[in-house]
Structures are given as structure tokens and as C-alpha cells.
Amino acid sequence: MSEPVLSLRGVERVYKTEAGDLPVLRGVDIDVYPGEVVGLIGPSGSGKSSLLHSAGLLERPDAGIVALGGRDCSKLSERVRTRIRLGTVGFVYQFHHLLPEFTALENVAMPGLIAGRSWQVAEARALELLGELGLTARVNHQPAQMSGGEQQRVAIARALANKPQLLLADEPTGNLDPTTSAAVFQSLYSLARGQGVAALIATHNMDLARYMDRVFALKDGYLAPQTF
Template identity: 55%
Template sequence: MNDVLAVSGLKRSFTQGEETIHVLRGVELTVAEGEIVALLGPSGSGKSTLLQAVGLLEGGFEGSIRIAGEETARLDADGRTRVRRDSLGFVYQFHHLLPDFDAQENVVLPQLIRGARTDVAQERAAALLAALGLRRRLTHRPSQLSGGEQQRVAVARALANRPALVLADEPTGNLDEATANIVLAQFLDLVRGEGSAALVATHNERLAAKMDRTVRLHDGVLES
């Protein structure tokens, strides 16, 4: 089985006044095709910094990040945008849906940006939302949806372009426990059904136990 993500020697430091803060200290990580990995660590441990690096959302990192076999360190801004569009999906703690678009349109839009036909994108969006229990909510705008429903739309949007790797940063952290359990179960089922891999940052041991493997971020390095 091939690795969809291979991180080697990843470092990130910040300077505050005369002090240098080392957030990542040579992280080594692989995620295989179809594997769901929990990234466990307390708040402030650097989980989001690691996801931002892997998601090619921020510069200033040292080391190697290979996504779907491609070394990203050599890419320019257009190349990084291409990898994010074609190989990655993102789910955040807050849904970040477009408020003026309904649920289906929010899932259609990233497909259109990638060049899909409108009818194909609409069919794909409807199928993903139906799989998440939102068949009757396609034309509802975010303000008309509950928090759990909004996060389900965000999950569908992340998977719309069939990414090789989904990056999720505390994807149920803004939900009550009962809703979080439902949304996480649906997220895991859908990711597995789509054949994508996922790296899911969480501080919740119980949720992490539902994934294929857990790695822990401690003092800037990962421990299995």
C-alpha cells in the first residue's frame, strides 16, 4: 500500500522578542492510502500547525512533505494551490460554509472550481449529502441548518473532489457530545467509503480510538 502522505524532518519555529519557540521539532509521519490516523495532543501542542504545514496553507517550515507522491517543497504558489485543489480536503472545527449558498451549492462550488460540469457536480453533491442524512436539506442555507447539519455539509464539501487525503482539525469540537458522536461516525464511514485517507487532529482519546491508528504530538515530535 502506498503512502498518500510522507512527512520527514518537519520543523517550525516562531520568534517572540528574543525568544525562539520550537513548535515542531523534526516530525516524521506517514499516512497510507485509505488509512485514518488520529493526531492526538492537548490544545496548544502544535496539532493545527502540523495540519497547516501538511495542507500547504502556511510557509516557514523546514523539511519534506510528500502528498500523493509529489514533493511539495519545490512547488510555487500555483503548484501548492493545485495540490490543495486536487489532492486535499479540509474540515475545520467551524464549518466555514458560504452563507449565501445552500447546502448543495456549497458542495458543488469546489467541484466547479476544479472544472467539473455543473450537472455532474450537482449529482455528486446530492449523493454525498444524502449519505450524510441531508437528502431533504439540499436547498437550505447554513442559517437554516443546525450545527451538526452544517458540519455534515462541511464534510461533504471536503470530499467533493475525491481527495487522496482529508485533513480535519477538531472536526467535532464545536458540537455537543451526542451530535459529535453522530457526525464523527458519519465522517469516518464516508471517508472509508470514498477510499480517502484522513489525518484527524483531536484532543479526545475516545474519538481517537475509533480511527485506524493514533499518533501523539509531544514536545514537537510525534510518538506512535
Template identity: 55%
Template sequence: MSDVHLQLSKVHRHFGEGETLVRVLEAANLTVRGGELVAIVAPSGAGKSTLLHISGLLERPQAGEVTITGVATSKLSERGRTLLRRNTIGYVYQFHHLLPEFSALENVTMPQLIAGRDQTAANRRSMRLLEILGVAPRAQHRPAELSGGEQQRVAIARAAANNPRIILADEPTGNLDPATSEVVFEALAGLIREEGVAALIATHNFDLARRANRIVTLRNGLIEDTTL
């Protein structure tokens, strides 16, 4: 493994107050290194999405530190957090959210053009990612012409388009059948190895989670390494 890309240190996140207080994270610690895929497996409502949101700088913890590629974020301004998030983190959701009027290639290229990369370099990067994920032959097809698994692999390529150091995925295979889920998960794992990205993935699929480098769960506000 390479260097640490994501680190949570004694992170606290509570909701409500008094009798309605819910302690989702309580002095939670987590480290994810480059090239490492960590799966979060926990019951619904345990705080998986909250953990992803805090890791992705979409929410602030009440206490503790979130360090992204060596940058401590607790004292960053909102603009500083936005810039760091934009430059270092890619997101994959349960639904692909591809733009329907654009081809697979265009969906992956667009974030790069917005970031200032020229068209030729962006197309080259997009095709490389689509090749890694096994959907390069479908590059000119629009989302409606792709299968569910193909759509999700294009969404993963889009998340990786701007060379993030961290990929966060919330149930990325949740809408797919078991066989397709395996294909998509293996494609994602291959991309993580190829690009040296740190990945944190929330999933209910125990069989897929076992293929991660590590499995963690949320219990009593703590992040615990576990085996299934």
C-alpha cells in the first residue's frame, strides 16, 4: 500500500439533543491508503451514509479531524473544503445519474472539460477509464442504450475522470442483479488498483464486501475492523 489518502481521527457526529440525541459517530477512527478498497457493512440507520458524507467533506463533524491527502480539514473555510473535495474526491451513487442526452464518452469527458483539461486529453483519459472498466466498445452509446451494469461502470469512470485520490461509493451495486453486481464490483476494484486510489464503499452485499481489502462496521459510534 502507498500513503494514507483518508484519515478520520476521533470523529464525533451527533444528531438531535436531549432525549432525542443520536450518537452516530463517537471518537471514530479510520485510515484508508492508496490502492486500498475498504467496505463498510452495517445495518440500515447505523450511519454508513453519514460516514461517507463526513469523509467526503459534505458534512462537518462536531469534533475530531478529517485529513484528506495530508490536509487537515477541520479549520478549512467552506471554499477550501469545496476546492479540496472537487480536486481529490470522486463519488459513485446507487443510481448512475448519467446525463441522458450525452454518450458514455461525453459523460466521462465533461467533468474534465469543466476542470480545464483540453478536449483531446480529456477524451484520451475517458477512453482509458472506459477500457479499464470494460465498456470502451460502448463509448458512443447514450445511457438509455446501455445495460444497468454498463451505466454504473460509466458512472464509476466519471467519478475517476479528474484523477481523484479518494473514491466514495454508496451502495454502488444496490440496483443491480447479483451477477451484474459482481462484474461492476470487480471493475471498480480493478480501477482502484490501476489508479492507486483509496476507496471507501458502503454495501449491504456481504459476498462483495469479502472481496475488499478490509471490512469495517459501525458499532456504538465506533468504526471497527471486522471479518465476515
């Protein structure tokens, strides 16, 4: 088996509150491999977003190791962590967060431009991804001219624009109706597989979780593998 893209070992996260310390992650271990789609389930407030933020280098864990591509990123400077995050990790959220004044093509090309690529290179990558997601007819449409499912597909394309090794998604279909949710998830799953991306997806949707390669439940700060 290939080496994991994401490796968490003993990850702990504790939040300070007026009532005292609130531990949400108590020692999380997980590996996610290239081309694998892993589900993360658990009730609201269980720490799913905290786990994703730690895995994506948006937050520092209070203990443990976060390794991307075999490199321990836990104690690196914020500047280095930002550089690794921009080049290695793609994020998809429950709300698409597309820039309303830009077209689908421009929204997806934006990460490439920020990374210093030419417009021609960024545009070619954006057109490729939008085509794979069935959005060729929408490349020149602004978000308000697209359906919710189309907007979320654009957000998925944007997350993959810089060819990340790891895709992190936090309730990516949570705002969609069941039929659209299933279609968007299938698009995400197929594209992650096809691009060889390791994907970790937090969801409340148990119907979608059943189609993932592996599923873990987060409860009381610990991960437990689930079977269906």
C-alpha cells in the first residue's frame, strides 16, 4: 500500500471556556491514503470541524502529530504551514463561499493565480475540472445564475484547482436537497478518485456515508471505525 497523505497520531484539541477546559479531541489517530474517500460522522459539537481544521493546518493541535505527505507539520512556523496548506490541501465547506462578482471559470482559476500561475495555465485547469463536473455550459455564469448543486460543484472544482494531495470537506452537501446532495457527492467522490486525492469528508448524511471507502465516528473525543 502507498504511504498515507494524511497521518494523525494522538491529536488532542482543548478549548478554553468560562466553565473550564473543554476537550473535543482526546487522542485521534487516522491515516488517509491517495484516492481514498473517508467519511467522518458524529453529532454536532463532537469535534468534526476541529479535526478537519487540525488536519488542514488551520489550527494547531494541543498535542499529537499532524503529518502531510510524511512530514510532521505540527511544530512548523505559521509561514511554512501556510505554504504547505496552500499547495497540499483543498477545502470544501457547507456553503460554497464563491465570489459573487466572478464567473465559475474565474472562481476556479483564482487559486492558481494566487499561487503564481499564469492565466492560461489557471484557465486550462479550471476548464478541465469544470468539464469533469459537467459544468462546461456554466463557465461564464456567476454564482447567482447557478443552482445550489452547481454552485457546490464549482466550489469542489476550486478546491482541486491547485492539484492538492488532500481534500477536506465539512458537510459539503448539507445545504442541498437529497437528490442534489447525492449527485454532488457522486461528483466529489468520482473526481477525488480520478485525481488520486485523499479525501476526508465530515457529514451528517448516513446515506452518503455508506458509499465511502471507510467511515469513522467521532464521539467523546475519539474515533471509532464504523461498519454498515
